[in-house]
Amino acid sequence: MFGFSVRTWPNGFGSPKATGSPTVAGSPAPVESPKSTNSPRTDIGEIDTRAPFESVKAAVSLFGEVGSPRARPVTKKTKAEEVYILHTFLVIFVVVSDDSQNCRKCKGSGLPDLQRANRTLQELTNKLEALSESKQAAIKATESAKTRAKELEEQQSLKAQLGTEAWKLDVDTERERYKTSSGELSACKQELTNLRQDFDAALEAKLTAFHEAEDARQAAKTNQERQSQLAKEVAMLRNTLDEVKHASHQAQEEHLKLIAEKEVHLLVHKSAKEVAEKDIKRLKEQYGPEENLEVKLEEATEAIKVVQEQLHNVRTSDFNSLQAVISELECAKKELQEVVAEETSLRSSVDSLKQQLEEAKKKHYEFETKALEAESALEKMQADLKNCKSELVTAMSRNKGYRGIELFKKEAEALTAAAKEADEKLQIALKEVEAAKVAEKLADDQIHNSPRTDAADLKGQGSARRIRLSAEELEAMKQKIEACKNQADEKVAALMAHVQTINSSEDQVLQKVEGILKESDDIQSEIEDALKRAEMAEAAKKVVEANSRNGVRKQRMKSENHLMFLKKNLSVHTKKQRILLLYRWLSH
Numbered sequence: 001m002f003g004f005s006v007r008t009w010p011n012g013f014g015s016p017k018a019t020g021s022p023t024v025a026g027s028p029a030p031v032e033s034p035k036s037t038n039s040p041r042t043d044i045g046e047i048d049t050r051a052p053f054e055s056v057k058a059a060v061s062l063f064g065e066v067g068s069p070r071a072r073p074v075t076k077k078t079k080a081e082e083v084y085i086l087h088t089f090l091v092i093f094v095v096v097s098d099d100s101q102n103c104r105k106c107k108g109s110g111l112p113d114l115q116r117a118n119r120t121l122q123e124l125t126n127k128l129e130a131l132s133e134s135k136q137a138a139i140k141a142t143e144s145a146k147t148r149a150k151e152l153e154e155q156q157s158l159k160a161q162l163g164t165e166a167w168k169l170d171v172d173t174e175r176e177r178y179k180t181s182s183g184e185l186s187a188c189k190q191e192l193t194n195l196r197q198d199f200d201a202a203l204e205a206k207l208t209a210f211h212e213a214e215d216a217r218q219a220a221k222t223n224q225e226r227q228s229q230l231a232k233e234v235a236m237l238r239n240t241l242d243e244v245k246h247a248s249h250q251a252q253e254e255h256l257k258l259i260a261e262k263e264v265h266l267l268v269h270k271s272a273k274e275v276a277e278k279d280i281k282r283l284k285e286q287y288g289p290e291e292n293l294e295v296k297l298e299e300a301t302e303a304i305k306v307v308q309e310q311l312h313n314v315r316t317s318d319f320n321s322l323q324a325v326i327s328e329l330e331c332a333k334k335e336l337q338e339v340v341a342e343e344t345s346l347r348s349s350v351d352s353l354k355q356q357l358e359e360a361k362k363k364h365y366e367f368e369t370k371a372l373e374a375e376s377a378l379e380k381m382q383a384d385l386k387n388c389k390s391e392l393v394t395a396m397s398r399n400k401g402y403r404g405i406e407l408f409k410k411e412a413e414a415l416t417a418a419a420k421e422a423d424e425k426l427q428i429a430l431k432e433v434e435a436a437k438v439a440e441k442l443a444d445d446q447i448h449n450s451p452r453t454d455a456a457d458l459k460g461q462g463s464a465r466r467i468r469l470s471a472e473e474l475e476a477m478k479q480k481i482e483a484c485k486n487q488a489d490e491k492v493a494a495l496m497a498h499v500q501t502i503n504s505s506e507d508q509v510l511q512k513v514e515g516i517l518k519e520s521d522d523i524q525s526e527i528e529d530a531l532k533r534a535e536m537a538e539a540a541k542k543v544v545e546a547n548s549r550n551g552v553r554k555q556r557m558k559s560e561n562h563l564m565f566l567k568k569n570l571s572v573h574t575k576k577q578r579i580l581l582l583y584r585w586l587s588h
Contacts, residue, residue, distance in 0.1 A: 127533065138523070178512075185519075216363050223357045230350055241339050248332045255325045262318045269311055276303070425495055 280300055 212363070216361075220357060220361070223353050227350060227353055227357075230346055230353070233346065238343075241336065241343075244332055244336055244339065248329060248336075251325055251328055251332070255322065255329075258318065258321055258325070262314075265314055269307065272307065276300070276307075425491075
């Protein structure tokens with residue numbers, strides 16, 4: 001469809017069978033292309049789909065082309081080619097060693113993270129086991145409470161058969177048991193609150209230690225970045241210092257050149273002066289004193305003045321250039337001194353940063369030790385908490401449990417019914433007292449209306465109406481009245497005391513019910529908190545596992561990319577192209 005076909009070569013370049021060919025070292029291998037004159041068709045392309053190398057011998061033949069003794073090359077390799085190949089091998093070795101070191105560093109940095117994740121996993125599993133144990137203990141406590149309720153129901157049925165005295169004795173024993181169990185429960189609660197406070201304090205200390213460790217890590221990172229920046233600045237300053245030194249050296253060389261040129265000019269002028277003096281002497285000898293020597297002398301003096309002026313101008317120009325060079329040298333020296341001062345200050349700052357880094361490392365180590373101590377203290381507190389929970393479970397098993405609430409309610413209902421009965425009895429007693437009073441009035445009326453009183457009235461003239469009884473009847477009446485009053489008072493007092501005891505017992509039962517309900521609410525809230533902590537721990541575990549998987553995946557992708565790059569680029573036919581591609585890859 002596209003005008004070319006794909007064909008694999010069984011004996012192509014890179015296979016072990018192709019190494020025995022008598023090729024000359026240094027010459028590129030023949031590359032077959034669709035444009036070759038040997039191919040019968042020019043519209044068919046060939047793509048090399050084979051592996052880069054099939055064996056170790058084939059891999060060595062990619063760079064060295066090691067053949068059999070029969071296929072040794074005629075010409076030897078030049079030293080430049082051997083040096084170039086050795087250089088490429090060294091560069092490849094350096095890159096591979098750097099990659100291996102980076103892999104080791106990544107492995108070393110990942111190991112503590114994995115250890116921490118394993119620690120957190122173990123802690124979370126321990127917490128889950130503790131929660132499951134507490135749940136099982138609560139289930140056992142409920143079962144024991146149910147069995148206790150059944151036993152109490154059976155005991156109540158037995159008590160109803162035995163009588164009130166045995167029931168009272170059992171109630172007293174149960175009260176004593178309840179008092180002891182409530183005391184133990186309050187002590188366990190106090191210990192639990194203390195353990196909670198210690199646990200919260202340890203958690204806060206651990207969090208602060210982690211925060212301080214993170215701050216120390218961030219400070220170390222910033223210090224490292226600052227150190228790298230300072231190192232770069234120091235390198236730049238060293239480069240500038242080298243440039244300044246080079247410039248000062250060039251200025252000194254130019255100054256020496258100028259001095260040499262000046263000396264040359266002086267020598268030239270001296271030679272010219274000597275030549276002029278010789279000419280003057282020769283002219284004096286040629287011409288006698290008769291001729292106009294004054295005119296010639298003036299001309300010679302003028303020429304000498306001109307030459308002197310030229311010499312003066314040259315000297316001034318040389319002096320100015322020398323002063324400029326000296327000023328440039330002084331400026332360069334000042335800049336050099338400033339650069340040296342900056343370098344010393346930077347070195348001192350680098351030393352201070354190194355000290356700060358060491359201090360941060362020490363603090364980090366101290367924080368890690370503190371965190372380990374806090375973890376050990378936390379484990380101890382967790383063990384104490386487990387012991388307290390077991391004691392609490394035993395105390396709750398001694399207590400009547402949740403079904404005891406129903407029994408207390410039934411007792412309260414029974415007490416209210418007894419109170420109602422006592423109220424009814426009290427009303428009946430009051431009615432009896434009123435009836436006794438009515439009977440007393442009737443008796444008084446009968447006594448007053450008796451025939452004895454009428455006869456006495458007839459006998460006594462003007463005497464008041466009086467009751468006359470015998471001593472025996474009067475004493476009997478008094479005794480009856482006192483007995484009735486005493487009976488009524490005793491009944492009323494007994495009923496009132498019974499009502500008060502019933503009311504107090506009702507209040508106690510209600511208080512107990514409220515306390516048990518509060519305890520059940522507290523236990524439910526603790527169970528919910530424990531479940532929330534377990535969920536948070538599972539979420540943290542998932543996050544740690546995801547982070548570790550992502551790190552391993554990234555490292556694997558990097559190694560696969562490197563291998564793919566090598567496989568793609570090593571499939572080039574010619575040796576020079578392979579070396580160039582390897583050099584480019586290593587430089588990148």
